[in-house]
Amino acid sequence: DIQMTQFPSTLSASVGDRVIISCRASQTISNWLAWYQQKPGKAPKLLIFQASSLEIGIPSRFSGSGSGTDFTLTISSLQPDDFATYFCQQYDTHSTFGQGTKVEIK
C-alpha cells in the first residue's frame, strides 16, 4: 500500500496569509495526486487533480505542485471560506488519502 503523509496536521493562519500544505507519498506516484477541501458535515470538494490541474470553478488562489513523492497545495491569500480540512489523494496504485490538514483561524 502507498501511504500518504500530510503535514502539518493543523495549521493556524489569518485571512490574507499564504498557506502551504504538504503531502508525501511512501513511493513515487508520478503526478497522480488530487487535493480536496472538506468542511464539517459536508462531502469533500475536489480542488486539484493530476497534482497541478485546477478543477473547474475553483478560485485561482488555490494551486498545486510536485511530482514523484512530494507535493504541495498552496492557498495564495487565505479567505474566510477557506477554513476547512484538506486531504490529498494518490491514485497511482489503487487509491489512498492523507490523514488531513485542518486550517484554523489564528
Next chain:
Amino acid sequence: QITLKESGPALVKPTQTLTLTCTFSGFSFRSRGVGVGWIRQAPGKALEWLALIYWDDDRRYNPSLESRLTITKDTFKNQVVLTMASLVPVDTGTYYCAHTHSNSWFFDYWGQGTLVTVSS
C-alpha cells in the same frame, strides 16, 4: 447537473452485511470513461477509498477490504450498489459515493454521504 445520493440502513449489527445504494442523475454508464466510487470516513478520521466501478464494468477494490466488498451497477436504473460483509464496529462512519470520468480515480462530484453505525 450531476447529483448522487446514498441510501441504506443507518444501523447494522456486527457480523451482518451492509448494502448501500448510490442513485445518480446527470450522467450515465453509457458514457465512456464514467465511474462511480465509494469512499468512507470514520468519525473525525481520514477518508478511505473502498471500491470503484467503471462504465465497462471494470471493478477495483481496496486490497485491504477486497474480500468483504462487492460493487455492482445497474445502467438502466442509474444506480451503484456496494455490499460489505462481516461488519464490525470500526466500520462505523459516513459512506460517500462519488463520480469520476476519463477512467480516472479522482472524484469530482460527491453525494451527501450516509452515516452507518455498526452496533449491537
